[in-house]
Amino acid sequence: MSPSAAQIFRLGEIVARLGGDLVGDAAVTVSRVATLENATADAVAFLANEKYLSQLKKTRAGAVIVGESLRGSLKTAHIVAANPYAYFAHVSALFNPPPKPPRGNHPSAILHPGAQIAPSVHIGPLAVIEDGVVIGEGCTIGAGAYIGADVRMGTDCLIYQNATLYDRCVIGSRVTVHSGAVIGADGFGIAMDEGRWIKVPQVGRVRIGDDVEIGANTTIDRGAVDDTIIENGVKLDNQIQVAHNVRIGAHTAIAACVGIAGSSRIGSYCRIGGASGIAGHLVIADHVEISAHTLVTKSISKSGTYTGAYPFESNRDWRRNAASLRQLGDLVDRVRALERSLKKTKKGES
């Protein structure tokens, strides 16, 4: 899966394909994307973040992708786009088409005769495909990946090296699973019984929709009884933990290291910041944004942004403020007492 040979495009070709307005010479050729800081004349760059505005004037890029507000304000050729970041994504995809894996299956892969593998599939070295698996056209299974019994997978999926799919998972089309991800391990279902934990068999599955991406070392547990469900277009970063019977709504994006406890339902188009947590059995509405390092302990019925991170400061200040936090309930009482006492004083009582 190494990158392909360089593609060369004239700026005129790019806007003809992707839209946007070109301000500058349509004949200029470019062959790669670059950051403003490191671009050379053969590269298209874009303004990723307001913090880098000062780099825009100094860039040596052949062309820059900008929003409407910067139209005509640059000496560098520029493409004005309604959504510069999405435009950049399309340009980068032009220059960097996904690599074509070799055709056929590596002879060292272990393919169970009971698996149904479409002809255009590529299975890498030492991958294991168990009995009853169905893999659709155009899928690529990386080296060392494990596809458990009766897994069903749509078309054009990309399962990276050393990923693990337990038995009976259902995967849509155009799904990417990065290395080290584990889909379908047992949920954490234990019941205390006479002084020891007994296991609740985890007999549900994981069902994943289309166009889902799952980051490296992310874990999605199978349902205890019903299924764990990841809807279409969900994007999961690395090292996320999705517990049994969670449902994540379509087009929700979750940053790295988030944990979602059992049976919670996340809406569509939510965005969840890194290392946040969602407690179990909650319902989160559509279009909710959760800030990083926030623990959500109650259901959220209204879209909006929710936060619960402790504000960091110098350790010296923190020591003082955090110690006071342990007395905060008392402080509230003292303020209430002061208010009463002052009121009495003003009335002439004492």
Add this chain to the structure above:
Amino acid sequence: MSPSAAQIFRLGEIVARLGGDLVGDAAVTVSRVATLENATADAVAFLANEKYLSQLKKTRAGAVIVGESLRGSLKTAHIVAANPYAYFAHVSALFNPPPKPPRGNHPSAILHPGAQIAPSVHIGPLAVIEDGVVIGEGCTIGAGAYIGADVRMGTDCLIYQNATLYDRCVIGSRVTVHSGAVIGADGFGIAMDEGRWIKVPQVGRVRIGDDVEIGANTTIDRGAVDDTIIENGVKLDNQIQVAHNVRIGAHTAIAACVGIAGSSRIGSYCRIGGASGIAGHLVIADHVEISAHTLVTKSISKSGTYTGAYPFESNRDWRRNAASLRQLGDLVDRVRALERSLKKTKKGES
């Protein structure tokens, strides 16, 4: 490891095997467990959580497992159990006996001739068993799993696909290790020496007791000098990090994404909520419960529940309150000054 064919039981048989009181027709047959919401007449359901009480009346389940307080209050046949969740676990285990792996070892597995593997063991495709390993009767080693040199494992263990056990780990009986878990990697032992970090060799082992379950992508580091120890009956969810020389007491259950720093000792029967942390060199008593997202920075000598999560709120409210938190020490001083000043005022001083 796919599920077995359906088992069918009469309700009368279930209570004969498992105890509990049946209210309803003993001849009704059921063949699976289900949630209240999705149950049909062939299924046994149970009330998992008070939040789902309203579903109890509408369920189409053939039978429901409930606590004493609901005895006789349902039209649906029901089994009254002292501990409905544990009862449900037993019923689910009746319907879902663990799958029987194929006998024998897959020819593609790499078995060192110096390994001692009991006859009833099953080793999956492309697993690697190093020199000096001892594996007891009834164990299953999944595809692609790695069992390092001199690992000793009791009976009836289940090591899932792509799990990694470093050399010399000691594993009890009936231990389950899920995919991606890494047992016995080096602890984080480094010493600053003339401007660079030097490594402290990690020469201890990991010793795991009986009836332990270890979740997907969980990591348990080997000891620096002495061993890291996981006692009998401990249950670890996914993506937990256990540092070198930690000791976790028997029957403690830890939810996903928890980190335990070096040399801390956790008592027995503790419950630790998701994404919490235990700082290093602490001692936590038995029967301690730690809430989710809590950092424990001091030893805990009394059983009870301990919490330290920031309460989440709308981002607007959080901004205001968090900014005030940075002034909390000053606020305490201001309240103290007010108290003094008001006291003087009342005394007629000013």
Add this chain to the structure above:
Amino acid sequence: MSPSAAQIFRLGEIVARLGGDLVGDAAVTVSRVATLENATADAVAFLANEKYLSQLKKTRAGAVIVGESLRGSLKTAHIVAANPYAYFAHVSALFNPPPKPPRGNHPSAILHPGAQIAPSVHIGPLAVIEDGVVIGEGCTIGAGAYIGADVRMGTDCLIYQNATLYDRCVIGSRVTVHSGAVIGADGFGIAMDEGRWIKVPQVGRVRIGDDVEIGANTTIDRGAVDDTIIENGVKLDNQIQVAHNVRIGAHTAIAACVGIAGSSRIGSYCRIGGASGIAGHLVIADHVEISAHTLVTKSISKSGTYTGAYPFESNRDWRRNAASLRQLGDLVDRVRALERSLKKTKKGES
């Protein structure tokens, strides 16, 4: 990679090799390191932590490594060292030299003919080495590890079992990568485009310097356009997430479960505590220490210690204080009102 046979040293030999002052009999022989608690006469121990001072008097160790302040105060033979922990690391390395892997490559490894593998390299069973890979002298690649196309690796690296390196990563010399680590997976680059997420191709690489150690199940994403960079001597514990285009300065040490968001630059000689987070696009100065469970949301330009963890307490106290925290902005207003009102009262107004 099992441990070697025991080495035996006289105390006199140890100080001759490693420096330090011996107080006691130079002829005493020792053959291992041990903790104070579990040491026997054949072992060297050291005082790891002030908490264990009471164990120093009771230890049965053959010798103890201590700092200057304890010189002559012990009956046990002791070596006085300026930096006892570093000294201990050197002593432990004497007793525990790194194991020599077998020479040559296991016949089951899948080595692409286009890979350049130095003669002294050892490649374990079922490892996969892709086209264009360059591996320098003295490297060891563990069983089941995956080395993607065009990866370049210096000398004397140790890649543990089931680690995954995506294509084009650049690895220095004397780099250790533990099991389950994933280096070079795609960064989380997505752009919202007409109601769905589109992928921003991640075409940068991961570049890792010399003498870096990467813990089990840690993930380091490749850059979106430019590279993600880990400088010389960086030490990363387990389950750390490093996002695309992060740069970590030389000799920085990061504890387990930390997440660093995209494009942030961490200085040299920083120490970051467990489960902390660094938001994206920040710059952290050299010699900054971040406490555990802290979220850094702004750049830090001055060395020092920074903290942002919620102080834990009994759940009862937490409930009261955390509820008050939600009213903290209001409380500040009430205190301000009290201050004004009291001032007026003192002036005789009301």
